[in-house]
Amino acid sequence: MSNSIFKQNYFEIFSQPVSTELDIDLLKEKNRELQQQVHPDRFANSSDAEKRQAMQITSLVNEAFETLKNSLTRLQYMLTLKGVDMNGETDTAMDGVFLMEQMELREEIANVDSQKNSLDVLDEMALELKARSVNLVSDFESAFNDDALDKGRDIVRKLQFINKAQIEINDKIEQIEDEFI
Amino acid sequence: MALLQISEPGQSTKPHEHKFAIGIDLGTTNSLVASVRSGQPDTLPNSSGEHLLPSVVQYTPDAIVVGAVAKKNQIEDPHNTISSIKRLMGRGADDLISQFESLSEVLPFEFAVTDSAVAKIKTVAGDKAAVEVSADILKVLKLRGEQSLGDKLEGAVITVPAYFDDAQRQATKDAATLAGLNVLRLLNEPTAAAVAYGLDTGAEGIVAVYDLGGGTFDISIMQLKKGVFEVLSTGGDSALGGDDFDHAIAEWILKQANINSRNLTASLLRLVLSEACKAKEALSKLEQVEINIQFANDNSWTGLLSRDELSSLIDPLIKKSLMSCRRALRDAGVEKNQILDVVMVGGSTRALRVREQVGQFFETDPRVDIDPDRVVAIGAAIQANALVGNDSDGNLLLMDVLPLSLGIETMGGLAEKIISRNTPIPVSRAQEFTTYKDGQTAMAVHVVQGERELVDDCRSLAKFELRGFPSHVAGAARIRVTFQVDADGLLSVTAKEEVSGVVASVEVKPSYGLQDSEIEEMLKASMAFAGEDKDARSLREQQVEADRVLEAIDSAVADDGDEMLSQDERETIQAARSELMIARHNAVETQQLKEAMAKLEKASAEYVARRMNASVQKSMAGHQVEEFNK
Numbered sequence: 174m175s176n177s178i179f180k181q182n183y184f185e186i187f188s189q190p191v192s193t194e195l196d197i198d199l200l201k202e203k204n205r206e207l208q209q210q211v212h213p214d215r216f217a218n219s220s221d222a223e224k225r226q227a228m229q230i231t232s233l234v235n236e237a238f239e240t241l242k243n244s245l246t247r248l249q250y251m252l253t254l255k256g257v258d259m260n261g262e263t264d265t266a267m268d269g270v271f272l273m274e275q276m277e278l279r280e281e282i283a284n285v286d287s288q289k290n291s292l293d294v295l296d297e298m299a300l301e302l303k304a305r306s307v308n309l310v311s312d313f314e315s316a317f318n319d320d321a322l323d324k325g326r327d328i329v330r331k332l333q334f335i336n337k338a339q340i341e342i343n344d345k346i347e348q349i350e351d352e353f354i
Numbered sequence: 355m356a357l358l359q360i361s362e363p364g365q366s367t368k369p370h371e372h373k374f375a376i377g378i379d380l381g382t383t384n385s386l387v388a389s390v391r392s393g394q395p396d397t398l399p400n401s402s403g404e405h406l407l408p409s410v411v412q413y414t415p416d417a418i419v420v421g422a423v424a425k426k427n428q429i430e431d432p433h434n435t436i437s438s439i440k441r442l443m444g445r446g447a448d449d450l451i452s453q454f455e456s457l458s459e460v461l462p463f464e465f466a467v468t469d470s471a472v473a474k475i476k477t478v479a480g481d482k483a484a485v486e487v488s489a490d491i492l493k494v495l496k497l498r499g500e501q502s503l504g505d506k507l508e509g510a511v512i513t514v515p516a517y518f519d520d521a522q523r524q525a526t527k528d529a530a531t532l533a534g535l536n537v538l539r540l541l542n543e544p545t546a547a548a549v550a551y552g553l554d555t556g557a558e559g560i561v562a563v564y565d566l567g568g569g570t571f572d573i574s575i576m577q578l579k580k581g582v583f584e585v586l587s588t589g590g591d592s593a594l595g596g597d598d599f600d601h602a603i604a605e606w607i608l609k610q611a612n613i614n615s616r617n618l619t620a621s622l623l624r625l626v627l628s629e630a631c632k633a634k635e636a637l638s639k640l641e642q643v644e645i646n647i648q649f650a651n652d653n654s655w656t657g658l659l660s661r662d663e664l665s666s667l668i669d670p671l672i673k674k675s676l677m678s679c680r681r682a683l684r685d686a687g688v689e690k691n692q693i694l695d696v697v698m699v700g701g702s703t704r705a706l707r708v709r710e711q712v713g714q715f716f717e718t719d720p721r722v723d724i725d726p727d728r729v730v731a732i733g734a735a736i737q738a739n740a741l742v743g744n745d746s747d748g749n750l751l752l753m754d755v756l757p758l759s760l761g762i763e764t765m766g767g768l769a770e771k772i773i774s775r776n777t778p779i780p781v782s783r784a785q786e787f788t789t790y791k792d793g794q795t796a797m798a799v800h801v802v803q804g805e806r807e808l809v810d811d812c813r814s815l816a817k818f819e820l821r822g823f824p825s826h827v828a829g830a831a832r833i834r835v836t837f838q839v840d841a842d843g844l845l846s847v848t849a850k851e852e853v854s855g856v857v858a859s860v861e862v863k864p865s866y867g868l869q870d871s872e873i874e875e876m877l878k879a880s881m882a883f884a885g886e887d888k889d890a891r892s893l894r895e896q897q898v899e900a901d902r903v904l905e906a907i908d909s910a911v912a913d914d915g916d917e918m919l920s921q922d923e924r925e926t927i928q929a930a931r932s933e934l935m936i937a938r939h940n941a942v943e944t945q946q947l948k949e950a951m952a953k954l955e956k957a958s959a960e961y962v963a964r965r966m967n968a969s970v971q972k973s974m975a976g977h978q979v980e981e982f983n984k
Contacts, residue, residue, distance in 0.1 A: 177967055178967060205579065205580075205753075209749075209751055212751055212753070213841045214740075217743075218743055220899075220902075220903060222955040222962070223962060226963065227966075228780045228838070231841075232781050232782035235777070235779070235781050236783075347680065351680070
């Protein structure tokens with residue numbers, strides 16, 4: 174089974190170069206095109222074996238798409254391509270200054286009052302985090318290209334923290350908005 | 355074997371041969387059946403020209419009455435006349451006590467105490483599970499389809515609320531099986547509506563489908579592009595709908611009349627609900643309505659319900675729906691101003707207050723020019739037509755998502771998410787577990803669905819026991835559990851111990867579903883297959899399937915067997931083919947035929963995969979990156 178889709182990496186599935194800078198609109202376009210070929214609905218009149226295979230291939234395409242669409246999972250995936258698996262790692266020593274900052278930020282989010290004008294404060298925090306993550310992603314690109322994998326891993330860990338803070342901000346925003354809907 | 359019949363996209367392999375398929379909208383209040391005839395999708399009426407079939411079933415000692423007549427008999431015979439059964443689909447007996455407390459107070463049915471996990475309603479014709487009641491509605495729609503189309507049905511697409519969980523979907527599929535329908539797909543209602551709307555208007559862009567039916571609410575944010583309908587996110591409430599408006603009004607009436615609902619007979623409760631519903635509908639046209647109810651000979655009540663009063667009664671319910679809209683937008687990563695159209699679906703969007711509030715929320719006038727009752731069935735018919743191969747363009751593709759996160763119970767009663775909500779389906783995820791005791795050879799896995807952190811707050815789907823893996827020291831076994839969600843949104847689970855490669859047996863105990871044996875019982879009891887020898891029927895079906903498999907393999911080998919198969923492979927396939935050919939003409943048992951087919955499928959699996967890959971490569975090759983940048 175040469176050239177099997179199951180042996181391709183996620184970037185190859187969508188014919189994209191391995192890079193943090195992925196054109197998301199293009200990825201979506203490629204995904205739609207690929208789904209047209211492999212989606213189980215294309216095999217509604219086929220045998221059970223073929224239906225099953227279509228489901229497995231489409232599941233893989235969906236998994237690849239979701240992984241690449243999100244910048245954090247995309248970076249993690251890039252590391253696994255170089256043999257660095259960050260799942261279940263135990264050695265997670267981190268930059269102390271960064272950790273302190275994050276703890277303060279989380280506390281700040283938790284302490285935001287449930288008032289309508291707090292939304293502006295939260296929006297600003299979200300923007301700031303977004304800017305930081307953009308910088309970190311570009312740092313990652315050069316570290317990755319230089320094979321500085323330890324550095325790459327540190328950056329991904331930082332991004333994980335930022336991601337969690339972003340989720341907390343969103344939850345808080347949602348909570349406040351629901352109250353004032 | 356479509357994989358073996360791969361042709362250029364957009365070209366069919368065979369001369370056109372029309373097959374009949376239907377789309378069914380199995381609604382809380384009304385159900386519909388639709389079909390595509392001469393390229394035109396439309397809902398099918400009954401002999402007196404009615405398109406809507408009230409989803410009401412009356413059981414009498416010697417007959418099952420479905421539809422308008424049953425609805426009329428509801429007040430006289432409340433215990434044996436069942437409406438809004440959709441709300442009980444996939445629900446367990448204990449759910450009714452916890453989640454539906456206020457509802458069951460006003461539901462006039464009596465529930466039977468049985469050893470089944472599924473709630474059953476007492477009727478004069480015996481205890482009825484929700485699946486059986488739904489099957490009785492489906493049978494009527496199936497018959498209507500067969501009579502209108504004048505031919506055997508290839509299959510049906512049945513719609514479900516996007517926010518239905520696994521148990522509710524499974525229950526719907528079981529009901530269809532019970533009604534003798536071949537389910538081509540379970541399709542999410544807002545997706546079906548978007549298909550009908552999209553093909554009708556030719557709109558391309560991001561749309562929101564706000565679907566408020568009799569008992570369920572869905573919001574889907576979708577991207578429409580070149581015949582591809584891609585769900586970006588979905589949200590909702592599978593227990594929120596027009597019924598709740600009626601209940602709120604009924605409670606208001608009882609409060610105004612100073613009557614405790616517990617002192618009312620089932621007939622009177624039904625009457626109050628029906629008057630509440632009438633008042634609600636009238637208020638879409640009038641500023642206020644007079645309600646008049648005769649509770650007893652000497653006790654009647656008359657009162658006025660104004661639009662403003664109605665708004666204050668239903669606003670909390672509408673607000674709940676808008677909270678789901680906000681979350682769906684966030685999950686989709688879409689801003690309100692990116693929404694091209696808000697499509698209103700479901701009878702309850704006729705309420706003016708709903709339109710007003712939705713318009714205010716999305717900051718745009720919602721589209722109310724499509725028939726909110728029929729659009730879902732029409733979309734389902736279009737999809738059914740495409741699935742059986744009648745769609746000559748072949749471009750229609752629906753990409754849907756998982757509505758609610760799937761997870762497993764971990765230590766301390768916490769739910770750990772394995773697949774998060776709004777992940778595109780089909781999807782497959784594996785999770786590794788290990789043992790915590792020396793010599794442990796079994797473990798229990800509890801699968802749940804929902805967004806909450808505690809298992810108790812999520813819906814319990816199933817409990818699995820993994821057995822028979824070899825004994826290791828604690829922590830050395832590696833049990834890989836794979837969760838597969840198919841395109842219908844239905845979950846299946848497999849497990850394998852990685853160190854030894856032993857496939858552990860998975861014992862499924864659906865928490866709120868019917869056991870297979872229960873479904874079998876119902877099937878036996880049902881009239882669907884009466885007068886027809888089941889074995890003979892299934893043998894015939896397998897013979898048809900065998901013919902299809904044979905034809906597919908022959909045409910594939912003729913097509914590219916020379917390039918893609920080695921001599922050896924070709925011989926193996928030919929041997930399996932001959933065996934199937936013999937079985938096709940001589941086998942008297944279905945099993946023999948099935949085995950021969952499985953053998954051929956196994957022999958050609960590699961070849962099938964190769965062809966599929968070749969096809970994928972071909973479709974992706976020759977495209978330049980720049981083409982997509984336009």
